[in-house]
Amino acid sequence: MGETLKDLVTRRSIRSYKPEQITESELNTIIEAGQFAPSARNEQPWHFTVVQNKEILGKINEIIKEIFLNSGIDTYVERAKIKNFSPFYHAPTLIIVSAVEKSIAPHQDGALALGNFFLAAHALNIGSVWIHSLRSLFDSKEGKELNKVLNIPEDHIIIGSGAFGYNAGSIPVAAPRKENTVTIIK
Template sequence: MNETIKTLLNRRSIRSYTPEQLKDDDLQIILKTGKFAPSAMNQQSWHFTVVQNKEILQRINQVIRAIFLKSGNAHFEEMAKADTFHVFYNAPTLIIVSGDEKAIAPQCDCALAMGNLFLAASSLGIGSCWIHALTQLDTTPEGTKLISDLGIPSGNKIFASGAFGYAASETPTPAPRKDNAVNII
């Protein structure tokens, strides 16, 4: 089995991180792989926003917490009430991938780019996890202001975001995969 296949099979979502920050060289190569993802008509509709500032990370968590508390979803409300609530598991780096809403397929472009970031990170021994809640930032005035303060280009929508950092515990065993998901004709 070659190293690429091993990385594809061994990457897992990590939900517990050490405070150690990514090395800048690693961050740069991870971001480069995102830019080399396929995109519809090569529009590269993505924009990558990397957040490592602790105060801003905390602010993002608080805005998401407020969204969860008012979500009307009992599961999310319970999560947000916990003192330890941290939507991206205290990861030291958050990468938000926003896409130009006028592009052909920005959601697909951004998801493929995020997939590359995850796999590149995994190949470097860096953990990651998709954090979906950030796609809801634009549903409240506080979240909309945050999007603007983060410098996310106007006309872009957040389609993907991911936590990145070093795993604080052992890589989890893979969640079971469905065995009826393939039909070869």
């Protein structure tokens, strides 16, 4: 199996990170991989907001904690109550992917870019995981305030975000993949 194919099946979502920051060169490689994702009619409607500032990461953590605590959803409330809670597992780098709302396929394009980020990170021995909760960040008053710093373009919607950093734990075993998800018609 070639390296690329191997990386496709061995990438795992990582949920424990070293505080040490990834290098600028590694970050650039990850970003470039996202920029070369396919996009509908090559619109490339995305914007990648890389957050490595500890204070801002702490603020994002705080706002999401509040959102979880006030969500009325038991599992979220319980998670947010855990000491040292971090929805992005204290990863040192967070990349928020937004895309022009009125583009042809903002969700698909943004998700493909994130997928490329994760694969590129894995090829560089950098851990990563999709962080879904960032999408609710900008619905809150505090999140809107924070956006003055993050500067996500006004005509964009948030597609998703990824946490990136060096893995502090072991590589998780892949969850079994579902069967009967393929139909081949010859």
